[in-house]
Amino acid sequence: MTTRIITSDGEALAVALDIARQLRPDSAVRDRERRLPHPELALITRSGLWGISVPKAYGGAGVSKVTLAKVIAIIAQADGSLGQIPQNHFYALEVLRVNGTPEQQQRLYAEVLAGRRFGNALAELGTKTANERTTRLSREGDGFRINGRKFYATGALYAQRIPTSVVDDQGVQHLAFVPADSPGLQVIDDWSGFGQRTTGSGSVVFDNVPVSAQDVVPFQSVFDRPTPVGPLAQILHAAIDTGIARAAYEDALHFVRTRSRPWVDSGVDQASDDPLTVKSFGQLAIRLHAAEALLERAGHYLDSARDDSTAETVAAASIAVAEARAISTEIALSAGTTLFELSGSQATLAEHNLDRHWRNARVHTLHDPVRWKYHAIGNYYLNEQNPPRRGTI
Known part of the structure; x- marks a missing residue:
């Protein structure tokens, strides 16, 4: 299998948009039938997207965290599951960048650029806390x-x-x-x-x-000292949720424009002219745009922490990412629910499979509780307390 080598941020974004265009048409069918996406993953691999975080010194594009988050959001918008699959791949590559030896980096980065994918085996069931390991x-x-x-x-x-x-x-x-x-x-x-x-x-x-x-x-030792590994893991989760939210929002727009009927008391002929529906879309749009803006802002903070990893820069990046995670959680769930409120009963038919957006958001946002993100954010601003260094803030 020939794998493309992407060399710049702009190229990475252009390739992601092209791949997303190809993934989107069958996303509902893959979810409905639980069709494992082997051909789709091969397509993404050949495109070179799995290698975009490999540092330039090792032959990769070394894209910014802003770009990496955008790429994940673009793929997650096309298919929420496909957006999540590479999350731990990029996480492992960041651990390798921070803690690997030059020999390990050279060898493993070369594998990725040649088209090899990394999965993960991190979490365990039955332990006292989610962070405990017994393997x-x-x-x-x-x-x-x-x-x-x-x-x-x-x-x-x-x-x-x-x-x-x-x-x-x-x-x-x-x-x-x-x-x-x-x-x-x-x-x-x-x-x-x-x-x-x-x-x-x-x-x-x-x-x-x-x-x-x-x-x-x-x-x-990744967490014993200030490194950007923890917030890197979290910004990818925020990107997945933001992409899912965008997908639900876009499907709601399309359904209301083409299939929904206005409520009888609205006095209009088209659902898209219903004043209460229009207001609801306005509210959704504002929160979605806020999530996307906070995701990009968090990426800039994370890039700064990558370039100069201190207790202060890593804490600031962690909080910026926590803010993005908090709002992306809320808008992903809200967009998935409001889609049905605005689209009407037709939208619940199994043939549309529009419930996959809420199901995807509900499952993925359980990765770590958003209520603790608000606590970390408040404690940082109010009490000047840095958040704990781990992958779940």
Whole structure:
């Protein structure tokens, strides 16, 4: 498979818009039938979009975080599940940028530019908190063995490598870039969420899986010192929700213009002239534009933190991203619900599958609670308290 090498931010955005145009027509069918998007992911891979965050020094475009967030939002607008699948791919590449050795960076970045996709095996079920990890990394000779079970492993089903969070014998966390075809590794397609249905966010089981020492990158230290890894993870989530919100908004516009009937008391002939419907669209548009603006603003803060990572710049980026996450959560859910209020009963017919927008938003926005984003934001501005450094703020 020949993979394009994208070399600039402008090219990345142009390619994303072209790919989104091709993905959009069958998005409702893929969701309805839970049709796993292998051909679509191959299309995205060939386009070069999976490699846009590879630094220029290693042959990539090294795009800004503003551009990266926009690309994810564009793809998520076309298909919410496809927008989420590369989230942990880019997250792993950022961990590699921050903590990998030059040899690891050279080798793994080259794989990505050649068309290899990274999934993830980070979260686990049954632990006391969402951040706790029990999957073990045990020394064996010059390498290691991994034992454990993961869930919410978005993208692992489609990946050639599965970056996996593991804990060594000293209780220190690492990220192991495990080849997906390793003996003892099993990816299970058991994701049954009612939204984001084709993300492949199921289980990964490690039964004495071998991993080379050269494929293990320090992970815990990413959060022990100021780095932009945490807010990078979060801005991608905000971009996914913003894209889902834009999709719901655009579908609502189209449905009201072409199919909906005005309410009998409105005194107008077209639903698009109903004054209360017009007002509601105005409210949606303002909040959507605010979400998109805050997403771009957060990207600028994150770019600053990447260029100069201090406690202050990383905290400012984390808060800017938290603001984008808070409003993107709300508008994604609101747009998915208001679509039906404005479009009417016809919009609920299964043939349209318009409920996928709300289902996708509801499932994805549960990644981490928005109520704690407001707490972090308020504490930062009111009490000058920096937020904790981790991937969930």
